[in-house]
Amino acid sequence: MNYWLMKGEPSEFSIDDLERVGEQLWDGVRNYQVRNMFRNDMRAGDLALFYHSSCADIGVVGEMEVVVPALPDPAQFNSKSKYYDPKSTIENPRWYGPKIKFVSKFKKLVPLSTIRADKRFSDMILLKAGNRLSVFPITKTEYNALVKLGK
DNA sequence: GCCAACGTTGGC
DNA sequence: GCCAACGTTGGC
DSSP: OOEEEEEEOTTTSOHHHHHHHSEEEOOOOOOHHHHHHHHHTOOTTOEEEEEEOSSSSOEEEEEEEEEEEEEEOGGGGOTTSTTOOTTOOSSSOOOEEEEEEEEEEEEEEEEHHHHHHOGGGTTOGGGSTTOOOSEEEEOHHHHHHHHHHHO
16 A cells, blocks of 8 residues: 655635545646556555645645555646547557545644644655655655644 | 646657 | 746645
């Protein structure tokens, strides 16, 4: 079982949206490293933390579970979508995303500033300078510690 | 809105 | 395969 942190902009899709719909395809990822992690490393049943980025309250807001790790992202075929990729074909899709489901919403958001200040999280990719991954693995220890802070 | 730090693209 | 130009990410 693997543990992940997944960043998303709440103005596009938030933990409240996920709680409402229950399940959602995590679309719009256009980074090859992340795509490869979806295809090679993510497994059904993996747990992931939902992180709100590019917003007023930045931090970890809840838990999710991977239902299906890598499905072709339909947005890449939609010329109206901002995630459209003219080089993708149905036969040979370029972009994938996992289907994820809601597990829990934290009682209180765990802010980025708190994560930065806590030595237990100093090895997280989240805090590495120049990190550009919107999805990355974390350890079980980090996962559990963040869940505990949120409850 | 700024901007640093990256990733991607495409001509050569 | 190099590398300059451009685009994107994401905290502040």
